Amino acid sequence: MTQQLPTSTGGPDWLRLTPGVFVLLWSTGFIGAKFGLPYAEPLTFLTIRLSLVALILAVAALVMRAPWPRRWTDVGHITxxxxxxxxVYLGGVFTGIAHGLPAGIAALIVGLQPLLTAAASGRVFGERVSGRQWLGLTLGLCGVLLVVWENLSLKAGYLTGIALCIAALVGITAGTLYQKRFCGGMDLRSGTAIQYAATSVGLVVFAWQLETMQVKWTGEFLFALVWLGLVLSVGAVFLLYVLIRRGAAAQVASLFYLVPPATAVIAYLMFDERLGMLALAGMAVTALGVALVNRKPQAARPTG
Structure with a gap:
């Protein structure tokens, strides 16, 4: 690979912190879902969340005079x-968990994204994945498996949830590659507003058909809505797009290996969900795998 993540390149100091901050924020997604899903069905929850964020970003883009796409082709790619x-990603994960699939299994399925992205990025972008990076991707997957292994259990009723999370896996992988290929020049303010608005329209159609769309406006639901809407849908997604724009696809995707371990730590701190030795070992293996994927190759020493 010829490109590196912001941690390995020059640029403003804040860019060096982007991968770590992104992982921390993205990891709170399951925590926010745990707060909000008891009070609203998944597609209804997502529709409210993304509609709110689309409105906020659209107003911000207008106030800040952000450029909007001038061609309908660009609008189509962004959409x-x-x-x-x-x-596809959020809808699949949220509805999968709502169907009773444990968050650990959902995280494990979506955790296959780095391997899937690495396999596809070579064909799409001509990015070369070295043997060391393949080793790191494999170690990362093994680490994720160790983290969630203690809570893994399969039941017949989980099949629908598994299918939904597989769809989410395909969605986030294809979306990452598509974003890098066709939306490299997208303004993050106006472009993301378009994406959330279009997604809200799609989600509300399915919510209208499949759910009651009833909401209990409790304090916990409002907290989850604000957190997932602003911190996740604005902060974390902006950081993801910065990483996609500056880094190779397989390297960016490898950061998702750190999400299940980080989520486990947050769940331990907030809900006292205990971490066993397998989970702790898995975190270490995952960190090693991501380090191997993103380590900058050493320059060849001159001879003679």
């Missing part, structure tokens, strides 16, 4: 990437 990254 497709948004539907994949936000609609």
């Amino acid at each position: 497709i990437a948004g539907l994949l990254v936000h609609g």
